Amino acid sequence: MGMLPEKQINFPRLNTDFAMVLLLTFFWIFLIVLINAKGDFPLNDDWAYGWTVKTLLETGTFQLSDWAAPNLVSQVIFGALFCLPFGFSFTALRLSTLTLGLIGILVTYGVLREVDASPKLSLLGALIIALNPLYFPLSNSFMTDVPSFTFVISSLYFLMRGLRRDSKLEMSIGILLAFTAILNRQSSLIILPAFSLAYLTKNGLKRRTMIEAWAPTIMGLALYISYSTWLKLSGRAPIVYNLHVGKILGTLSNGFWYTASQYVHNLFIISIYLGLFLFPFLIIEFSSKYDNLIARQKQVCLSAFAIMAPVAIFVAKYHRMPRRGNMLGPFGIQPDELHDYQSFLQPTLTLIGRTWQLVTVLGVFGAGLLFLYSLYNMIELLNKAPLCSNSLKQKKYLLIFVTLLIALYFLPIGALPDSYWFDRHLILFLPLLMMVVSMSTTTLNKGKLSSVAVSISAILVLCLGAFTISATHDYLAWNRVRWQALNHLVQDLRVSPDQIYGGFEFVGWYFGNKIATCNPVYKKNGGQAYGDLADFKCFSYNYNDHYQYIVSFEPKADYDIKIRYSFSSWLPPRKQDLYVLHAVTTTTGNY
Numbered sequence: 001m002g003m004l005p006e007k008q009i010n011f012p013r014l015n016t017d018f019a020m021v022l023l024l025t026f027f028w029i030f031l032i033v034l035i036n037a038k039g040d041f042p043l044n045d046d047w048a049y050g051w052t053v054k055t056l057l058e059t060g061t062f063q064l065s066d067w068a069a070p071n072l073v074s075q076v077i078f079g080a081l082f083c084l085p086f087g088f089s090f091t092a093l094r095l096s097t098l099t100l101g102l103i104g105i106l107v108t109y110g111v112l113r114e115v116d117a118s119p120k121l122s123l124l125g126a127l128i129i130a131l132n133p134l135y136f137p138l139s140n141s142f143m144t145d146v147p148s149f150t151f152v153i154s155s156l157y158f159l160m161r162g163l164r165r166d167s168k169l170e171m172s173i174g175i176l177l178a179f180t181a182i183l184n185r186q187s188s189l190i191i192l193p194a195f196s197l198a199y200l201t202k203n204g205l206k207r208r209t210m211i212e213a214w215a216p217t218i219m220g221l222a223l224y225i226s227y228s229t230w231l232k233l234s235g236r237a238p239i240v241y242n243l244h245v246g247k248i249l250g251t252l253s254n255g256f257w258y259t260a261s262q263y264v265h266n267l268f269i270i271s272i273y274l275g276l277f278l279f280p281f282l283i284i285e286f287s288s289k290y291d292n293l294i295a296r297q298k299q300v301c302l303s304a305f306a307i308m309a310p311v312a313i314f315v316a317k318y319h320r321m322p323r324r325g326n327m328l329g330p331f332g333i334q335p336d337e338l339h340d341y342q343s344f345l346q347p348t349l350t351l352i353g354r355t356w357q358l359v360t361v362l363g364v365f366g367a368g369l370l371f372l373y374s375l376y377n378m379i380e381l382l383n384k385a386p387l388c389s390n391s392l393k394q395k396k397y398l399l400i401f402v403t404l405l406i407a408l409y410f411l412p413i414g415a416l417p418d419s420y421w422f423d424r425h426l427i428l429f430l431p432l433l434m435m436v437v438s439m440s441t442t443t444l445n446k447g448k449l450s451s452v453a454v455s456i457s458a459i460l461v462l463c464l465g466a467f468t469i470s471a472t473h474d475y476l477a478w479n480r481v482r483w484q485a486l487n488h489l490v491q492d493l494r495v496s497p498d499q500i501y502g503g504f505e506f507v508g509w510y511f512g513n514k515i516a517t518c519n520p521v522y523k524k525n526g527g528q529a530y531g532d533l534a535d536f537k538c539f540s541y542n543y544n545d546h547y548q549y550i551v552s553f554e555p556k557a558d559y560d561i562k563i564r565y566s567f568s569s570w571l572p573p574r575k576q577d578l579y580v581l582h583a584v585t586t587t588t589g590n591y
Contacts (some may be wrong), residue, residue: 039090045067047505070144075142088582097146115439116438124284128464130225131464163401179220195217195410240531274426285438330356332471373440482502489502512536548583553577562581
């Protein structure tokens with residue numbers, strides 16, 4: 001008889017969560033089929049990571065590309081498993097990342113449930129990740145961002161469950177996943193010191209708990225140092241390995257005021273991006289809290305929004321998004337696009353500009369809401385008196401855990417110069433901030449959700465999803481046609497790759513994995529060298545360079561149109577041409 005109430009409480013939650021997991025899984029598969037994710041071609045930087053998988057499969061040797069900066073071990077092993085049945089291909093590697101992308105979405109739902117967000121709110125959070133214009137296109141590549149996201153968020157999930165339930169098994173799984181994350185990307189080390197401090201917050205500063213808390217951090221640091229040392233001693237370290245560490249130290253060495261200005265500058269940009277991406281979530285949470293505010297508090301909120309309005313308009317006019325490159329560009333998803341990619345969008349440039357201004361306004365208001373939630377949580381963390389509810393008191397260690405993760409992740413990004421961090425580095429912030437916001441609002445008496453807020457959130461998610469899906473479809477479509485053209489030149493017509501300009505990924509795949517191939521200076525130096533991205537001279541494209549063949553979105557002087565390829569774009573809906581251009585005069589190699 002005593003077990004009956006527990007079953008009545010737990011079974012509906014399990015059934016609801018299982019239904020949400022199934023819904024997210026089928027939705028993800030539907031998106032993959034909808035955009036047609038097939039295609040044996042590299043995207044963005046993943047030619048460098050795919051090269052490591054190819055080398056491992058063909059030679060049994062682990063060798064990083066000279067262009068690669070991450071540790072990459074975990075992702076390479078996972079990707080190689082997907083290549084085993086039919087051999088190496090970027091299609092298999094893309095499938096491996098899409099699999100990890102799905103896991104990342106499901107675990108996002110799980111971590112939000114761990115901080116007592118409702119199933120519907122957790123579903124909204126997972127959809128915001130799935131339809132994010134950074135996350136979804138990156139899931140359709142072999143870039144390191146989504147695998148690293150999934151390893152870190154999965155580690156966080158098990159560590160949180162272990163802390164809440166005092167489960168050594170779940171904490172051990174979380175620690176092993178943290179080691180997996182470290183072996184994929186160096187920045188993943190942040191999860192272990194954050195866990196250590198959360199563990200101490202819950203269990204106290206006893207000798208035994210000090211050892212239990214800091215042992216994982218010490219082991220994770222030892223793993224990172226050992227791997228880095230092995231790369232260097234074995235001559236496997238790429239010339240740009242730990243490049244970002246040097247850039248961070250360079251910023252910190254320039255004095256307090258320069259460092260502070262760099263952090264403020266980056267925080268300004270990051271806040272607008274995150275405010276935009278999280279706006280559908282923030283407006284729902286804020287509306288649930290607003291009804292319980294007293295009249296004076298409501299007046300303060302309305303006054304704050306009134307002040308923010310001219311600020312948002314100013315920012316939209318003079319500093320509109322996108323402010324950081326790589327994935328999101330003025331014309332959609334377009335990392336390292338071909339020459340004249342935007343040519344077919346010329347008639348809509350004014351409309352595109354106005355749209356980005358509106359998007360920036362939303363980002364500024366979202367940043368304001370994030371600031372309010374951050375301020376509230378800082379007050380709670382510094383409050384030594386009993387907190388506003390027993391549930392928050394019991395979860396203060398979780399709030400410390402997630403807040404420290406956010407701070408530790410921001411510290412290196414905030415110190416980087418503009419050209420060394422990208423918009424895609426921001427996706428890990430999204431679930432962490434949603435967790436912080438959820439922990440804030442679950443401690444308060446919630447009012448009835450505003451139908452206006454729900455409608456705004458739904459419209460924004462639909463618009464975000466429509467843009468992300470359409471832009472990702474177009475990104476894959478024109479790259480699929482581009483590589484069809486390039487493979488025809490190289491494989492069928494036997495044109496030497498150094499006679500072709502086919503864009504960043506083409507140059508990288510054929511010439512960028514070894515610095516000596518990309519920059520003749522390194523052929524003379526020999527041995528292991530360390531340098532910067534600017535040392536990869538083969539990527540520089542000059543309009544005066546006269547290649548035998550060029551792949552372009554529009555004709556070019558001194559070149560004849562040899563082949564015309566067509567593809568369908570969704571943003572805007574139309575047929576678009578891609579040209580293979582042949583030089584009027586004979587040329588020599590350019591790489």
